[in-house]
Amino acid sequence: MRAAVFHGKNDIRIDEVPDPKIEEPTDAIVRITHTAVCGSDLWFYRGLQDYPAGSRTGHEPMGVVEEVGDEVRHVQKGDFVLAPFAISDGTCEFCRAGVHTSCTHGGFWAGITDGAQGEAVRAPHADGTLVRIPEQVRDNDPLLDALFPLNDVMGTGHHAAVCAAVEPGSTVLVIGDGAVGLCGVLAAQRLGAERIIAAGHHADRLEKARAFGATDVVDTSSEDAVEEILEMTRGGARHVLECVGATSSMQQAIQLVRPGGHIGYVGVPHGPAKSGLDIISLFFKNASFRGGPAPVRAYMKELMDDVLEGTLDPSPVFDMTVDLDGVPEGYRAMDQREALKVMVKL
Ligand SMILES: [Zn+2]
Numbered sequence: 001m002r003a004a005v006f007h008g009k010n011d012i013r014i015d016e017v018p019d020p021k022i023e024e025p026t027d028a029i030v031r032i033t034h035t036a037v038c039g040s041d042l043w044f045y046r047g048l049q050d051y052p053a054g055s056r057t058g059h060e061p062m063g064v065v066e067e068v069g070d071e072v073r074h075v076q077k078g079d080f081v082l083a084p085f086a087i088s089d090g091t092c093e094f095c096r097a098g099v100h101t102s103c104t105h106g107g108f109w110a111g112i113t114d115g116a117q118g119e120a121v122r123a124p125h126a127d128g129t130l131v132r133i134p135e136q137v138r139d140n141d142p143l144l145d146a147l148f149p150l151n152d153v154m155g156t157g158h159h160a161a162v163c164a165a166v167e168p169g170s171t172v173l174v175i176g177d178g179a180v181g182l183c184g185v186l187a188a189q190r191l192g193a194e195r196i197i198a199a200g201h202h203a204d205r206l207e208k209a210r211a212f213g214a215t216d217v218v219d220t221s222s223e224d225a226v227e228e229i230l231e232m233t234r235g236g237a238r239h240v241l242e243c244v245g246a247t248s249s250m251q252q253a254i255q256l257v258r259p260g261g262h263i264g265y266v267g268v269p270h271g272p273a274k275s276g277l278d279i280i281s282l283f284f285k286n287a288s289f290r291g292g293p294a295p296v297r298a299y300m301k302e303l304m305d306d307v308l309e310g311t312l313d314p315s316p317v318f319d320m321t322v323d324l325d326g327v328p329e330g331y332r333a334m335d336q337r338e339a340l341k342v343m344v345k346l
Contacts, residue, residue: 003118004057004327009047010335012057012328020114020122025071026089028126030081034062034148035116036318037330037342038085039178040268045331048270058117058344059085059109060152062144065130066120074127080138081130083123084296085152087112090128100297103128117327117344131300134308145315145343146307149183153341154314155296156266157183158303160241161191163264163290168192171233174214175253176243177205179317179341180266182212184241186314189213190306197229197237199252205340208316220252229256236261242291245269247277254278257287265291318343 005015020029035058044051065079075081088095088103095103105125107113114121123129137143157180166172172188174181177200188196189212198209201221209217216232218225230236236258242249245267253263254277263282282289306312320339322330323346330342 001119002324003115004324006044006051006053006055006057008053010045010332012045012331014325014327017056017118020120022067022069023122024124025069026125026127027069028065028072028075028123028130029067029120030061030063030083030123030130031066031120032061032063032116032118032346034144035344035346036060036148036152037117037327037334037344038152039180039334039341041331042335043270045335056110056115056118058115060148061109061116061121061123062148062151063120068126072126075130075132080133080135082133082147082151082300083129083131084155084300085109086293086296087124088128088297089125090297095128095297098295098298100295101293117324119324119346129297131297131304137308142315143307145318146313147304148343149314149317150300150303150307151296153179153317154183154186154303155299156180156294157185157241157243158187158299159294159296160184160243160264160266160291161187163262163266164239164241165262165264165288166191166193166239169194170239171195171197171237172239172241173197173199173229173233173237173256174209174241174243175199175220175249176267177202177209178243181241181243182209182317183314184243185209185212185214186312188239188241190312193239197232199225199229202337208340211316226252226255233258238262240264241266243267250277254281254287257285259285259287261285262288262290265289266294268293317341321345
């Protein structure tokens with residue numbers, strides 16, 4: 001079969017690779033219909049993260065089950081399924097506690113198994129990992145497009161909002177205008193926030209944030225952005241969603257959280273953000289700082305219900321669609337910021 005393979009910095013190619021096979025009785029083989037290029041893929045694409053040449057890529061699979069191992073019970077051949085970016089068995093201590101990204105037997109696509117940017121994947125722990133999509137949605141393209149982002153960016157935006165303890169009537173600051181930040185705006189609105197301030201430095205994306213429910217937008221490339229937000233919120237927001245992971249955005253979150261408030265952080269910390277944060281400010285503000293890789297699997301059902309009811313539609317985060325051969329172009333377009341997020345339809 002064919003799949004995207006990383007060959008080196010700025011070099012993704014569609015290569016012939018071995019067909020996936022059932023290796024464990026808990027595996028399933030899924031033929032991919034939808035996948036995507038993620039902002040986090042750009043770290044290795046740009047050579048900013050160690051990634052061995054020859055590695056498969058992609059971690060957002062959706063498609064049709066082609067084959068299941070002998071011990072798989074919850075999905076069967078022909079089922080249409082969505083899978084979170086993390087693989088989980090659904091039964092260990094951490095899965096039962098809702099922290100599926102820490103699953104004892106889990107791991108990531110393009111890590112412990114195939115990458116999702118290809119014609120098919122071997123899905124380990126199929127009963128825990130795969131979520132069935134109702135049969136009646138199968139031919140409804142707009143609904144499928146709306147469900148698809150639950151496997152990564154929408155689940156992650158929601159996790160940021162949950163970690164920031166967003167509640168009805170609250171004032172929320174969302175830092176970052178990438179796909180996760182935009183989904184954070186949507187999630188904050190869904191949880192009943194009254195005022196949502198979206199902060200980022202791309203005018204077009206901030207416009208999209210408004211369409212997603214932001215009541216105010218702030219261009220953070222301006223020197224006065226922090227002052228401006230402090231003024232707007234009269235001393236900081238009670239709920240801050242940090243959706244970037246850069247040192248500067250983490251630091252802004254700490255500066256802009258209100259005493260007694262909550263920061264939900266879901267941007268993978270990169271560079272100096274791994275250390276050197278201003279913990280002393282957090283200390284004196286009595287602010288909470290909670291986050292991590294989103295246990296998307298734990299949120300799948302509640303978010304799916306809303307999409308199926310028509311009250312949640314994150315699909316506008318995608319502004320470019322390619323086929324498998326277009327994956328290298330999708331990376332290039334995202335790297336050049338010509339596209340916000342690229343969907344891949346096979
Ligand atoms: Zn587990």
